[in-house]
Amino acid sequence: MRMTFRWFGEGNDPISLSHIKQIPGTEGLVWALHDMPAGEEWPLERIQEVKRQADAAGFHIDVVESVNVHEDIKLGLPSRDRYIENYKKTIVSLASVGVKVICYNFMPVFDWLRTNLAAPLEDGSTALFFEKAKVASMTPHELVAEFQSNTDFQLPGWEPERLALLSETLKAYEHVDAEQLWDNLKYFLEQIVPVAAEHGIQMAIHPDDPPYPLFGLPRIINTQESLRRLIKLVDHPSNGITLCSGSLGANPQNDIVSMIHEFADRIPFAHIRNVRVYENGDFIETSHRSEDGTVNIAGIVKAYYDIGFTGYARPDHGRHIWGEQCRPGYGLYDRALGIMHLLGLWDAYRYAENGKL
Template sequence: MQMSFRWYGEGDPISLTDIKQIPNMTGIVTAIYDIPAGEVWPVERIKELKKAVEKEGMEIAIIESVPVHEDIKMGAAKRDHWIANYQQTIRNLASVGINRICYNFMPVFDWTRTSLSAPLSDGSNSLAYDEKVAGNIDPLSGELVLPGWDLSYQIDDLRRIMDIYKDMPEQQLFDNLIYFLEKIIPVADEEKVYMAIHPDDPPWSIFGLPRVVINKDSIAKIISSVDSKYNGITFCTGSYGADRNNELCEMIEAAKGRIHFVHARNIKWTGEKSFQETSHLSRDGSLDMVAILKKLVEVSFDGPIRPDHGRMIWGEKGRPGYGLYDRALGATYLNGILDTIYHHTEEGVES
């Protein structure tokens, strides 16, 4: 596996110099964040990003993410135009040697939390989701805004889009996803680019919006509907693990060979559909990180893995979930588990 770290570009308060000091850190997970969803990423901009990372002695492990235009998700009249642009972005990334892309198919909103700084008993704070609080939030009021959300919509546009989704059966959203994959995966095949769909976060309906990347069954349908090794998934332990019905090791087994990226983080269940993010340590949360990593090694996953959302510790201020200190601790914890697994594998598997 390649240890990697999310970097939000030159405007990120965490520098590449900071990141490369984390032991065994060789991969950067990044994107071009100022290009609107649906627009083609110019080759020159991609080269600039790649050069900045390589100047610090690391490499771009995967692009996270190339956003999918809302018209594609809704199956709107202009979707083929936006899909053609997406195809070209895949080609442009491949032309400079970038061969992995993470993306999601979540309607309107990206990941959702109801608190960005919920306190933990050790004095740190972290992201949390409370089902009761979420049920009382009106997403059209502007009272909930999270990092990474597309805020370009005017309120009338947002209301119109949400009305469309609220009348859309989950099967229709899934069909729109497959339509998209049937168009882009042949290009990914040609360019040898691994496409890794991120699960819905959390993996259940919020604000009345449909969700279709939520469990083992949905993974199986996605990878079998467009059968190519380049059509795969991002295995996010915290997203899938938020649903206590998801058996993560079984899901890894079901998706073996098609896991192209891993987000590793732990969460603590605090209700049927409520949770708080914790340190990566297994005993601090509800997920067995050791068993998860063992299973990933067992199925021969050898792609990039990154410590996902971290707590805010030691007084650090910054983008919620994306501080330096706890994610660096997370990477070190993951390194320790992997070193132990690799060194005790009879077959002599090496990282």
């Protein structure tokens, strides 16, 4: 397991590379050009600049998260071919600096969704929270307005220029059901995967977060069966999965350990985090310890160890602790604690297997 840390870039992240460097066992940055609109080709010189910054700090940039998929591709509009061509060119440029994995998602309109960016936990920390009934009682416009008013940071997946077109985009999806979305994903992958394979890159789709439809919009990557179907769309090693335990774990029916074993050769990238799911469907993000949430983090790390996982992992979202002023879910302190917990579990399994415990 190769440990990484998501970094939002120089001038866009209050966390410095020198601080990330002090987290033991962390070898790489998970990055993106977050100001690039979905569908646009990423400039090679800007990609190379991130590479120079990472090299100077002693990190690799093997994993990109995300090269966002333009909404016209998800909608299956005639204009999608132009955006797919830009995506292919970006893949080639990323491969030229050594990128090995591209994490992306195929969620219509909304990326990840929460109703409170700083809900209190019992220990005095705060965390991202999802209130199911609140989402059911609000319009998409009301939720977006509330969401954007509660943070000083621009959040990935919630870019203002994209949400400014919310009404038009929602209308465009009125005639797109789950099967149509599957067809559009297949079309995208049939063109993208051969280019990725040629250049030594694995595409790794991120599951829906939360893992069920919202506002009547189809969401299709959220169960073990849907991941099975995804693999069959284009059956090639470069068509892979970002297995996110927090996203999938928001549905307690998902058996993440089973998914790790079934899709072992298709998981180049793992998000490992915990959530506490309540009986009414609400959930809050917690520390990475299994005892603090609903997700069996210890069992998940053991499953990765058992399959001989050599891919990339990151601790994903963290709580906001010790008064840190940070991007919601992406502070330094709790994600560093998460890395230590995950690597501690990994070391324990390794030492036990080698008879050193």
